[in-house]
Amino acid sequence: MNSVVATSSLSKSWRPRWTEVTSFHFGNRWWPDGNGLDCAQFVNKSLRRNNNESSPAIHKFGLQWDSTFASGFNPNMFLTRCLLSAVCRKVRVVDLDAFSVRRGGISIPEELYTCKTLEILKLRGPFEVKAPPPDEEVEVFLPKLVHLELNFVHYYHVSGDEFIHKLIRGCPVLQSLRIERNQYFSDSKDVSWSISSPALECLEIYSHDDGCFKRCETLNFKLEIDAPALKKLVLIDRVAGEISIRGGGLLSID
Template structure:
């Protein structure tokens, strides 16, 4: 039996590998701070596999929620010191900046991570500047997950992109015709793709997504409220795609081909504002509704389908009495419908009649 409380530091006696694993659950700022605990902890953090930097944790915000130039420099110097002191390979490099970041330093950080055989990179910048990422990120053979919330460009596209990347998530301020042509067709291992962004201008934009390996695709596209006349088309050709999520506030036209493996789809057209009968915009309601039907026809062999209130609103514009274009879903067994009140029950009944194997129906309230 113990006669009094033990003063033994049992945690510090653990092997360095375990100590490093414990620190991996902390933000990098706090993990580095453990170096002052004792001589045992002095260098443990230098072997961290995950390096996560967030300037909101490292710096004090001003009243206007912006970071001063001095504070931003301090943050950049902190990142430099950590990266230069780190030893071993890096599993994850994460950078989130609400303040401005020097683009040359950002390129150095990314280059350093790729030299350390990084597996996952996440970058989120609150900056409208379009930044050129280093060429090495696109050819890194160890990179499997890449998530970018920033504007980026490539001067000279390599012959192959992300040779090992299975997950690619991008959030962009602007999507144009040059965005996809050189990217998705050159990713040999891509399985999970997410694209979120705005499409501006009156020029026709085509987003082309061809992939033989893609299994999950999420698209969130939007045209500014003052620019609903923007025209864009999305072409998807992915024979191994299993899950498809579309959230469209344009609306755009979708051409879906060879989706032989697709089992689940979410179709979220947020187009109530331009389909309203009192809308001043000159939008052909029947044409938009037909575009929705055409897209549904291309995915008619799925087993699970979710339709948003905007999608139901669009489908209610069809003349079901004289129009037999709405597809039959021969294998669908689960349907989720949001905001049935947005359309008439006659339309709902007609839609249900085209689903002979339906087993489960979920009615959801409209999400605000």
């Protein structure tokens, strides 16, 4: 796959097999000079070639980029097209690894939050995601999602934290959750996190202040965990003022 991406061309003899590919992992880091626009055009072309009724379901869609990726174009439309194609192809794993795409955040299509086949969702930053405005009722229901990662992903808006709560509640069979974030970028001085999940077995929370003690001292931060099936808890927190944990028979706490 890497050699194909590097040459940005597909031979005629290989094209029939290309339509049978079920795992995609793209990244501008493999591209000469990290050219994001060329990479985006290649990814779009690849997905269009595979996006038809006879195409097999996508097992994994991975996209990786660095700070140079969005140079010269807006990545929102590109990312939307990629994720919509993946959802249409009944994707099971989505892995987005981005680094500061652009200030102002990126948009994730609402269809991803109702994907019936999605089992693993990894969003790894640092980057910002536009949370839906408070007056927009966005449905969240991921019936098969068992693993969720939100690493340095900031849902910015007045409803940012509330949307994360809604996202977790919309995953009825979620077993593993990992959250890593920097509290310095909180939208409010009063931050209350409530993680409630009936099936959750493993919870990892890494909360950083990035050395900005003066800013973090002004935060009124509360963390509440309600997970009756919880078996493992990893909690590294330097800024939480109040922590409340309600769980079942915990096997291990780190």
